[in-house]
Amino acid sequence: MKSHPNSPAPIYNSFAELFERGFTIDWVTTSFIGFTHLICLLGTPLAYYFAPPGFWQVMLSWTLGHMFFGCLSTTLYSHRLISHGAARVVRWPVHLLFGFIGQPMAAQGSVRRWAALHVIHHSVDRTGRHELDPYSATWFSSSWRNFLWSHVLTYLLFHPDTSEKDKAYEAKNSAPLVWQDKLYVPLLVGLNFILPLGLGIWLSGTLVGGLCLMTASICAFVLGQHNTWTVNSVTHMWGFIRGASSSAKNNYLWLGPLGEGNHHADHHDFARDYRNGFGLSGWLLDPTRYVILLLNGLGLVKGLHRASKKQEAEIIARRKLLQVRGRLQGALWEAWETRLETLKSDWLEATHQWEAFKAQRLQLRAMHLPQLELEKKLNALKAEVAIARRTMRARKQAFLDALYELRVTHQYA
Ligand SMILES: [Zn+2]
Ligand SMILES: [Zn+2]
Structure with a gap:
C-alpha cells in the first residue's frame, strides 16, 4: 500500500541527533515538569492519607474545578481565540478571566509563547516545512519516539532559534498578551501554589490542609497538561480520518474534558473556525464551542469565524x-x-x-x-x-x- 501523499520523510533516527542540531536541555522547565509530576504521583496519595478529616472532598473538588478551568482556558482562549483568531473581537473580561487567571492555572507557558508555537505548528500545513513544527509527531523514524517527543520531550529542550519563531512571537503583540507574558511567572506561582496553600490553611485551620490543597492544584495542572499534550501526540498519530493538509486525524474519542482533540483533522483543515469539528459529531463532542457561543451571546466575543x-x-x-x-x-x-x-x-x-x-x-x-x-x-x-x-x-x-x-x-x- 502506498503512503499518504502528505506524509513527510522523518528527519531524525534518535533523540541524540537533536543535540547535534543545536537543541539543549531547558533545566528550569525540565525541573518544574519533573518536580510537579513527582508531587502529583507520590504526593497525592500522601496528601489524601494525611488530609484533615473530611478535607478530601475539598481537595477533589478543587482538582476537578482547577483542571476543568485550566483546560477550558487553553482550548477556548489560548487556542481558538488567540492562536487562531476565531473571533474578530475579544473583550477585556475574557482576557482577564481566561488569560490572566485560567491560563496560568494550566501551567503551559504564557499565552503569547503558547500561541506563537501553535501558529508555527499550523503554518507547516501550508509550507510543508515540518522541521519547524515545535511538537511534530513526524520527525522520527519510530512511532514511540514521535509519541514521546510530541507529547512531552519537546518542552524539556530549548529549540534552535528561527526567524519564524521570532516573527510568530512578535505578531502576538496586543496589550493583554504582552502584559500576560510579563506577569506570567508571578501569576503561575500565585494561582497554583500560594492561593491554594493560603486557602487550604484558612479552610482547614492547619498547615497540612494548605499543603494538601496545594498538592490538589499541582495534580490539576499536571492532568491538564497531559490533556493538551494528547492533542499534539495522539491525534497526530492515530485516528479514523486523516486531514487533507496535515498528519492530524479525527478520532472521535473523548480526549480530556473538553474534546479539543476529537476532530483534530477538521481543525487543521480549517483552523480559524471557532468550532473544533464539522457535522453532528463535531457538535456533540465539542463543549468548548458551547462556551464560545455563550460568550458570543453575552457580547464578550464578536464576529465568530466558521467554515462555509x-x-x-x-x-x-x-x-x-x-x-x-x-x-x-x-x-x-x-x-x-x-x-x-x-x-x-x-x-x-x-x-x-x-x-x-x-x-x-x-x-x-x-x-x-x-x-x-x-x-x-x-x-x-x-x-x-x-x-x-x-x-x-x-x-x-x-x-x-x-x-x-x-x-x-x-x-x-
Ligand atoms: Zn495539531
Ligand atoms: Zn490549532
Missing part, C-alpha cells in the same frame, strides 16, 4: 481524493482524475448555490418587509432552497459513487 458548507465540502472531497491518489499508480490516477475533479466541482458549485439561497432567506427576514410580502417572497424562495438542497445531495452522491466504482474496479480497501 462549501468549504467543508471542499475539505472532505480533497481528503477523499488524496486517499485515492495514495493508492493508485500514476497512469491509473490520471485516467480518473479529470472525471473526479469535475464531479467534485459540480458538488461544490451546488453547495455554494444552496448556501446562497439560504443567505437570501436571512437577508429577506432582516429587511422588515410587510408580513404578506415577506411570506410571498419566502414561499418563492422555499422551493428554490429545496431544489438546491436536492441537487447538492445528488451531486455529492455522484462524486461518492464514482469513488466507489474506482475502488471496486481497482480493488483496494
